Amino acid sequence: MNQPVRTRPEPSRRPLNEAYDTALLDLDGVVYAGGEAIDHAVESLVAARDDGMRLAYVTNNALRTPAAVAEHLTRLGMPAGADDVITSAQAVARLISEQLPQGARVLVIGGEGLRVALRERGLTPVDSADDDPAAVAQGYGGPDLPWARLMEAGYAVARGVPWFASNLDLTIPSGRGIAPGNGAAVEVVRIATGKSPQAAGKPLPPMHRETILRTGARRPLVVGDRLDTDIEGAYAGGVDSLLVLTGVTTPAQLLAAEPGHRPSYVDRDLRGLLTPQPEVEPDGAAGGAAGGFRCGGWTARVENGALVLDGEGDQPLDGLRALCAAAWAEAGDGVSGADAGKALARLGL
Secondary structure (H helix, E strand, C coil), X not given: CCCCCCCCCCCXXXXXXXXXXXXXXXXXXXXXXXXXXXCCHHHHHHHHHHCCCXXXXXXXXXXXXXXXXXXXXXXXXXXXXXXXXXEHHHHHHHHHHCCCCCCCEEEEECCHHHHHHHHHCCCEEECCHHHCCCEEEECCCCCCCCHHHHHHHHHHHHCCXXXXXXXXXXXXXXXXXXXXXXXXXXXXXXXXXXXXXXXXXXXXXXXXXXXXXXXXXXXXXXXXXXXXXXXXXXXXXXXXXXXXXXXXXXXXXXXXXXXXXXXXXXXXXXXXXXXXXXXXXXXXXXXXXXXCEEXXXXXXXXXXXXXXXXXXXXXXXXXXXXXXXXXXXXXXXXXXXXXXXXXXXXXXX
16 A cells, blocks of 8 residues: 655644544553553553544464453453454464465464464464475464474474465564564574565555454554554554654654654653644744744754754753654655764754
8 A cells, every 4th residue: 555655753633542442452562561661651552442432452463362362451451352362373373374285284383362363263283394385374472482492493484385474573672672573583594494474464465454353443553653653554554653752662753663663653652642632843044844833932953963952941852853853854755864872862862
């Protein structure tokens, strides 16, 4: 789907939880990190739900079942049911089931979430390349995934067995920092075999289709922390997105985003769901749209290859929004190379 090139964050006069019927929320880095709720997540989501917004939790992490994820969310203070959770395991299981007959054997490299999703589609999980599998399904298996499991995948894929991956995220946020994700494990098998899998997770169409089929959302808002999965998936699906800065994306990476990675809105955390979003306007004093932008008490422009931030205010996110507009407008349909270090330092970001 062709989308116009976004050159600045969008405004919203209404709080986002009123402007959209469903929030499609990523989990790791958005709702929790290392299993613990991120600051302001619980109260923000409860308030959005109580005001009538449907909450759907959409994760590329295929390790746990939807029921286990829902139990975790409920324990953190955000009541949820299994039907509120959509995983890349479900998306890849549907993808496999559309290409294999009922009852087909699938070699599972991953956790219980992937096994359950395959059984729900009438497929039979197996554990060895010698079990005559018709496909290999690989998903995140957690920190204790044995190397022997990757060897089983390599043996089967090298023999020509079709290979599917729940997602290709190279990293995953944890309570101790950024850790290798399923995409890193996929690379191990790719290097060993020289082959590539069919993948289902964000930002690819199978995950977007799974989400819409399961939620029935008419005006969804994707909420995520990753430019290359959450925001790109929203862009590819033609839906709006909110980037929160509680996960892997840094402000500097946001300013350098290519067109397909530029969110509709940006906020510090999930409190952004409950507020309007300010307008970013061309700054006439700085030469109009080609010269600069203003948001709140801040103005931003590109000058001599660097982003320059002027003004002051108690809302550093307004300064970041103005910087986004200046950087994205300067880059057009490319990637901004403007130096943002001094400007971000002024904002404490």
